[in-house]
Amino acid sequence: DTGVSQNPRHKITKRGQNVTFRCDPISEHNRLYWYRQTLGQGPEFLTYFQNEAQLEKSRLLSDRFSAERPKGSFSTLEIQRTEQGDSAMYLCASSLEAGGPYEQFFGPGTRLTVL
């Protein structure tokens, strides 16, 4: 399977704990995006990378959130001191920014439940 993969698919944690999610993009894609989706809403942008550089961060990305893409391949999203309001589906997408047709390919998401 050469699509975008995300791990874990589900995460249940207690309030105050730290969690980390991983995203593996499509191998030749140089852009990687993180979105958050809550029930009944569309995805909301969090941040994106071009190769290893983090180019933009949303105001939604508080200082408890940090994202990395150290080698320009996979990415991790860490949430520190989780709160119940962090419960959501976290989506990763990737694209090839190289003068071709533009499309973001999405992974299946990681569903986070904070108790």
Next chain:
Amino acid sequence: GDSVTQMEGPVTLSEEAFLTINCTYTATGYPSLFWYVQYPGEGLQLLLKATKADDKGSNKGFEATYRKETTSFHLEKGSVQVSDSAVYFCAWGERGQGRGSTLGRLYFGRGTQLTVWP
């Protein structure tokens, strides 16, 4: 205000009925426009796109035309099937400089749940 306004759901139709899901957007410049679909238990998939005014995106019998004068990108299908039951998201993305390139984020609507009965 919202960057993308979609027709609220749920939308319930009988098989072979005509479908329209309205979408209007608020954006500066010349965005690219998209419809994504999310089938039950699956991730978001691109359904169709249009990158400039008057372009028509089409796929699987669905169509949408980029209307810059009305800032709209309504989704239509002439005859829906049970298998079209899903959540549909309208979105726009900033179109950057250079041939075919686009800057980062997508702005999504809230989604419209479509249920088609046999």
